[in-house]
Amino acid sequence: MVLLSLIATHTDVDLETVARLSAGASEVPSSLVESGTAVTGSVVLATCNRLEVYCETKSDDDVEAARSAVVAEISRLSGMSEDQVSRSFATNTGESVAQHLFAVGAGLDSAVVGEREIAGQVRRALIEAQESGTVSGGLSRLFQTASRTAKDVGAMTALGKRGLSIVSVALGLATDLSEDTDWSKKSVVVFGTGAYAGATMALLKDRGCTDISVYSSSNRAESFAASRGGRPLTRKSLPDALTNADVVIGCSGSDSQVSADDVRRVRAAAGKPLIIIDLALTHDFDPAVREIDGVELITLESVRLAAPAEQAESLKQASSIVAEAARNFSKQQLSREMDSAIIALRRHTLNVLESELEKVRSQHGCSGAAEEVEFAMRRMVKQLLHVPTVRARELAASGQQEDYIRGLEALYGITVDRADTAGNATPAAPSSAAETDAEDAGRNEPRSA
DSSP: OEEEEEEEETTTSOHHHHHHHTTTGGGHHHHHHHTTSSOSEEEEEEETTEEEEEEEESSGGGHHHHHHHHHHHHHHHHOOOHHHHHHHOEEEETHHHHHHHHHHHTTTTSSSTTOSHHHHHHHHHHHHHHHHTOOOHHHHHHHHHHHHHHHHHHHHSOTTTTOOOHHHHHHHHHHHHOSSOOGGGOEEEEEOOSHHHHHHHHHHHHTTOOEEEEEOTTSOHHHHHHHHOSEEEOTTTHHHHHHHOSEEEEOOOOSSOBOHHHHHHHTTTTOSOEEEEEOOTTOSBOGGGGGSTTEEEEEHHHHHHHOOOOOHHHHHHHHHHHHHHHHHHHHHHHHHHHHHHHHHHHHHHHHHHHHHHHHHHHHHTTOHHHHHHHHHHHHHHHHHHHHHHHHHHHHHHTTOHHHHHHHHHHHHOOOOOOHHHHSSSOOOOOHHHHHHHHGGGGOSOOTTO
């Protein structure tokens, strides 16, 4: 089993490129797994400022083919050239895959360091992959461990205790830009009915805002407002709401962008300033609205620049937790792969043993001499299996498990079945179980022993 990830985030790629790469991202896992390429499992994590594609392959030899398949599929869906797509992604393999995802889930790689919303997005990414049937055993363990690590960071450090998020920082910026900082007096229009819109509604209410209207181009505003409060808007009632608004917040990322001319037209008779907060990766509003007199525009880039730095000690503690979790995960994964090799060696050896014992039984029957021979041969096999089992653990710890597996194939002609670690099969037994299996060779000893 080999894990790899392709990463495009706000730290390395501009948000416009992330948005283009993300077009059709939800289709990527199914396309990769169903195409019969080197990818045996896939999960996509797509947020307002990142696109990350996680894959599992059977061996190191398949990594480059898997990366090429991801690049080709995203190129097809986004309309970008394969060269553009390839240059936009950084690639992680080995322990770096876990290290990065665990840091992301803990909020260490967010525009607002320590924000907790990303942990929920990591959980949802796994759930979606499970529902679509694209997650593999290794990826399932990876994402589950990422969620546990995020909880550990939240419980063991002060990181994120202030409850900061992209939405809260954006609302803080809006407060700073307002002539009147009292949100209970503001009229707000929210575009969108997704997770960010829901978080926005909750934070607006926490600030005392009660005059909230919701618009959805997909006609979901009525059901959304019914469960979260606020007034649903229609295409007909939207212009008047925009005219009277003090703050407009875009969270939808729909294909229909509000133009600067549209904003200028509806605001002509407003007679008061307007703050537009555009949190959509693909922009709900034309960036040119910032050129309109009386209009202030807050974007994801504004949020990133304004986000406060968390305390150095909290970051150090969180980073240490993440690093330790990544090391432990990698060790466990290597151990699982070695379990398959140990079990394969055991089966091969016991098959030879049983064949020889059958000859003894045929020649000597159930005599005491036959029992003594069987006892001696089983003890010998137990002794012979002990050193290869210990050596397998040592090589796995140093990342040399492939050498061990190749050695089994070269010396004994044993082919190790990696289905347990590479696909959707039931996970391999823990290390102790494999070692117990190896000691089965010492069972059935005669009572006289």
